[in-house]
Amino acid sequence: MKRLLSCALLGSSLFLGGCVLSPGSDMPYENSGPPIDDLVDVQPITFGLVQAQNAARKEFSSQQGLKEASDEMKFDASDYEYRIGKGDILNIVVYDHPELTIPAGGERSSVETGNVVHGDGTIFYPYVGRIHVAGKNVADVRTQIAAALADYIAEPQVEVNIASFQSQKAYVSGQVSNPGQQPITNTPLTVLDAISSAGGLNENADWRHVVLTHNGQEEIINVYDMLQNGQISQNRLLHDGDVLHVPDVGDEKVYVLGEVQRPQDLPMGGHRFNLVDALSQSGGIDEIQARASGIFVIRQGGPGDKQATVYQLDASNAAAYVIGTEFQLEPRDIVYVTTAPISRWNRVISQLLPSTNLTRQSVGSVRDYNDL
Incomplete structure (x- = not known):
């Protein structure tokens, strides 16, 4: 009887230990998904890649500038003339x-x-x-x-x-310091003038998608391009009843995840971040946990049928951060710093320790019973 009880206790301990060492061994896994290579395009971040992207960005900005210059709605201050209205x-x-x-x-x-x-x-x-x-x-x-x-x-x-001047007003709403009405006077009131008179844009303002509503028609104004790229032709003249709405930044953010000191999202309303900016504002990578060769930028869309493009920066050599300062992030990019293999293993061990201690205590109980 004594020997049978000992075997039962030992068997139950080994059963518990087996469950711990093989977690989820009886759970079915679905492995029928497409290979990761079919979903994403992986590219290393190199000087050549950065130069090509910067050239494409400048070309796009130049084309937008030509389009803006030919726009019939551009404002000429020399043609402005105030018309008297009721209440003036x-x-x-x-x-x-x-x-x-x-x-x-x-x-x-x-x-x-x-x-x-x-x-x-x-x-x-x-x-x-x-x-x-x-x-x-x-x-x-x-x-x-x-x-x-x-x-x-x-x-x-x-x-x-x-x-x-009492008869005519425009309205500024949303992410500005002092939203409200702006009088139309004998001095032309433009988009930038109205935003300035409203105290400027807030930290959470979306500079790229300011909405101007004129006669029931909406137009998207890119204030960032006006101020940063000199595309001043978007500086529309405001008329009586116009509404200028500055939305919040919404999903115009960069998300920094993984082995950094402060995982967070960074709003890109009025800012541009490069890869090193994003890592620096997140406290930098965790030198103990992170794998220096595993700094990734995940961006939606890719060539062909790819769902995303993954850019990899290998920072094993600190000089690679120079390239990172030239790699410009875009809204909705995900910066992810992976964990080194030894850290992943240590985490698995730490999760198993409580159950391992339970097994050790069960085996010790069997020995104590045998001693009795």
Whole structure:
């Protein structure tokens, strides 16, 4: 009986140990998937690759610049002219005739003493009566008033300016410091002007997909290209009712994973990262755990039917980081640093240790029972 119990305990210990050393041995695995070579294209990161990619990027930027230059919507400041609208306040001065001019002073501003454009687009002025001014510029209104006063005043000298711009507004929303309305004035309001007046773009702003809505039609504005690549022809003129929306960065990020000090995602709204930038901002690679030859950049899409392109940087020689500084990352790239084989083995051992200790304790119990 004693020997039978000992054998039972030892058998159960060995059974547990066998389960530990062969985890999942009774679980079916699906190995029918296509080989990895059929799904991805693997390329080493070399100076030749970097030079080819930079040349392609410059060519694309040049083609975009030519396209932008021929765009019919480009803005010419010399053609801009403000048109008076309902709610604007006009300041009208007739020189040498103070009876026709309500002076502004310390107690009243020119806005308070000005002529408001009424809902029907008209104003009232002495000796002239009610005149329609909406849709006209100040030069037109000046000529109209001077012509009407000529019947009462010899060679009237009239000055007309806008004391307050109230009729027309554009709106800036999204990832800016001070979203809200922007008045349309006699100074042209462009996309960059509106963003600047709204306090600039936030850290999480997507610089490349700013949406301008004009007359119900949406257009994507690339602010990054305007500021970084000089494609200023995208700097559209804003009109009354236009909405400029700056979205958040969304998935315009680079993801740094694996054996780095701080795995994270890096927003690329207004920034460009090279491979070394991404690794540096993630605290660098883990010198103990990481395999220096296993720094990969996984990018969606590839030649032919490939689903992704995997670029590999072999940093076994520290000089390879020079190449890494020239390798430009793109939004949605995944930077992955692999684990050295010895580290993977150590992790497996550490996971097995609790069960191994259980087996050792079971064998010790059998020995203690035999001693009894």
